[in-house]
Amino acid sequence: MDAALIASECVDTRVRGEKAGIMCKLDLEKAYDHVNWGFLLNILRQMGFGDKWLKWIGFCIKTVRFSIHPVGFFPSEKGLRQGDPLSPFLFILVMEGLNSMLRIATQNRWIRGFEVSSRAGVSMEICQLLYVDDTVIFCEAKEDQIRYIRVILVILEAVSSLRVNWRKSSLFPIKEVAQMQRLANILGCKIEQFPTTYLGMPLGSNHKELLIWDGIIQRSEKKLAIWKTQYLSLGGRQTLINAVLDSLPTYVMSLFPLPAKVLEKLDKLRRDFLWFGNKERKGYYLVNWETVQLPKLSGGLGVRNLRIHNECLLMKWLWRYVEEEHALWREVIHHKYGQDSQWCTNEVTIPYGVSTWKTIRSFWTKLAGNIKLRIGNGAKILFWKDVWLRVGKMVEIYLSGDISMNRVAQLLHVINEFNGFAARPDTISWVYSEDGRFTVNKLYKKEMVTQQGLRLARWKYIWTSQAPTKIKCFVWLVAKRACLTQEVLQRKGVQLVPRLTGNSWTMPEHTVDLLSYWIRRGDSKSQKKWWRIIPTCIRNDDYCSFLILHINDTYISTIFVKVPQTKELSEMVMKLPPANGIPQHFGSLLKECNPATLLSSG
Incomplete structure (x- = not known):
């Protein structure tokens, strides 16, 4: 490399x-x-x-x-x-x-x-x-x-x-x-x-040339051609995408930025294989692709976001530039572009060419916001320009002409906190790691949280269960309300009137209808294992909707929350009228609402 x-x-x-x-x-x-x-x-x-x-x-x-x-x-x-x-x-x-x-x-x-x-x-x-x-x-x-x-x-x-x-x-x-x-x-x-x-x-090629990525696309298509001859479940396809297709472009992405057209092509290959498999006729994308790329514990399938991963791989060069002071590649970069400080090169102003360092250098601002300077002997740190104080750069704070008493008090407080110099050299540390070491995986997780936001759902109860992967993926679809019921198809613009044809029983109207079979046979030994996997709040959603606040992701966040074991709640559920053919003895199922019980067998 x-x-x-x-x-x-x-x-x-x-x-x-x-x-x-x-x-x-x-x-x-x-x-x-x-x-x-x-x-x-x-x-x-x-x-x-x-x-x-x-x-x-x-x-x-x-x-x-x-x-x-x-x-x-x-x-x-x-x-x-x-x-x-x-x-x-x-x-x-x-x-x-x-x-x-x-x-x-x-x-x-x-x-x-x-x-x-x-x-x-x-x-x-x-x-x-x-x-x-x-x-x-x-x-x-x-x-x-x-x-x-x-x-x-x-x-x-x-x-x-x-x-x-x-x-x-x-x-x-x-x-x-x-x-x-x-x-x-x-x-x-x-x-x-x-x-x-x-x-x-x-x-020798321009870093934005699409020709660079032809080999990656061809290898991906070759893999898909083999897999499409097999009948794979959603869980099997998701496993192959995570293990193989996500890794194919990693080596080239470690040095070259991923063009938008190539990213679109690779995403389309992965997306079509995930949802359609070996089907020649296309269907529906059941879940938004941005959601699919979320980590599993945040409500996604963990399919890698190639754009963010590419940025993380390129930013690793900037970290290595600081760490590997005597490496040959660092000396080449230093002699070619000069050095703005001890931590990075000058900003590259020449036009794009065969080199990729201009793109790599452009991520320094983002990386610098996530590192902390550790003062040693002070030889590398610039007093005015480097962020060696937690309040920011000295040049931006104390040379702005604002000589208020608050600024003076702040400066005195900083001076009192400074412990002086040490015999060791100045170093940097990664703020999102306990040991201060930078890794691409940690940066990727941090970027996913920053760009997608935290999710409150406790998805770990699905992915840590002992159920087969295809069952976990089905439960994930159910939790996302993405199964092709009449309700979902109507949201996608498909108008169905099954009652006029007498086939209303072939197309469930809501997600809960899909689970009514398990509800009727919940006491059967052959169905008990699968019944316990189904999230509690999905099963009793029609009966206990008054317990759920449908605000943003609150519904998803309460899927695996334990339902209170109270006498009043049991009596309220027992008094509810039946719906969609579900028997009224549904209140007895509240005994199984503990997540630990749901996952005890699988």
């Missing part, structure tokens, strides 16, 4: 500049299988690892045996086992040999990488990005630099047995490059144009 951001910033800098450049994207042929053991152990020795450690590593890689059925087991002479947790770390150390050779070439000015600089004139040079076997080299569009790259890669092959697959490697020109074909022939690779991909991330 960090390397993808660095590559994007380097390409963006060269695109905005005047000089042409070349990006060389290398493909190592069967990288893990060709590693020379002697070269690996020599790298470890040069890095200061002791003899005992070298013996351990040598034993791990040299005792490998492979089996082919007709031949039996046979030993290996080189390579690292793919799938071994140790292999990626060892391969990174092997690639340190290439990294060292390129660094020496850069220091001697044999190869000139891409410079990343700000208006203040501070710059740094990036020549190579290596992440396991994904290698990218930046250089100027000059023949001598391409030849140096060729020599370095030939030396690497000789000492480590790592061979570059030139047929799969590519050169990407930036701006107009003369004799591009001649440069490609030196390496023996092909010429390609931006945009491309690096580490699974788009590279």
Whole structure:
């Protein structure tokens, strides 16, 4: 992820500049299988690892045996086992040999990488990005630099047995490059144009381009095509959406903002699959999509809000900018955009391009309102501009010309509360976490509460029950009064007159009619388990409407509230006339109104 951001910033800098450049994207042929053991152990020795450690590593890689059925087991002479947790770390150390050779070439000015600089004139040079076997080299569009790259890669092959697959490697020109074909022939690779991909991330395309998201949409449609061949309940479809479809765009959303058209397309795919499944003919969306995206304990199905999740993922970069002071990606961002304070870069004023940092930086104001500065030695905190007091910025409070007695008293109170400096450095903490650590999940929950508002319903009694998921989803629909009864269909504009056709029994008029079957057989052992799952206030809504205040979400908030066990209430319910064919012995059901009893069996 960090390397993808660095590559994007380097390409963006060269695109905005005047000089042409070349990006060389290398493909190592069967990288893990060709590693020379002697070269690996020599790298470890040069890095200061002791003899005992070298013996351990040598034993791990040299005792490998492979089996082919007709031949039996046979030993290996080189390579690292793919799938071994140790292999990626060892391969990174092997690639340190290439990294060292390129660094020496850069220091001697044999190869000139891409410079990343700000208006203040501070710059740094990036020549190579290596992440396991994904290698990218930046250089100027000059023949001598391409030849140096060729020599370095030939030396690497000789000492480590790592061979570059030139047929799969590519050169990407930036701006107009003369004799591009001649440069490609030196390496023996092909010429390609931006945009491309690096580490699974788009590279070289405008961050608002819809082309970036075509792969995500296609993978989602491919998954749906498989699922639509199966008969799945609402609960099954909801589980697949939460587990698979919500996660597919997460990786790309960690660096790129989600365009409105792509968001609309992904939401439509998820929404149609949730409500219609494998039906070719569309029906009704039973519950509003914004409600479906609420957390389960707030009255929704917990389907992820991709827009809010995308913002949370992008804001994580701002938190990391503060925490990871010595990371390479942070140094690149710092040198390119400058620093407004110790906590963030300058506001980006240049037009949008290949880079995504302008979008990421735009969320700083929102993030800053949720963090608290912890004063240490005071080296990082700006006295006037930073919010190091709970009353706000000093520049906004005490330089406004208001010298009232209240302000003076407030200032004296703040001075008395200040405990002085400490030996530790200044830090930040996340105000919505007990340990002060930022996580995307905590920010997402906070944003959902902020934008959607708190709900008072005790939905946990549905989702924590032992009932199957499809039953929980049905009870959720009932609690939302979303089942397609005559009442709901009429609200949706469908006019039905079933009594004229003599089929009034086939279409229940209200939600409570759907539950009358369970009410009649509530004492049956076969129905008792399901009867107890049904929320109490849904069952007796027609009889006890005088107990419920229909204001905003008050009805929903009282679904799982325990009905008082009073003699007066029982007598009042017993005196109510029957409705919709429900027997008058409904008062006996008040004994089951305790939520703990409702969920005791499931």
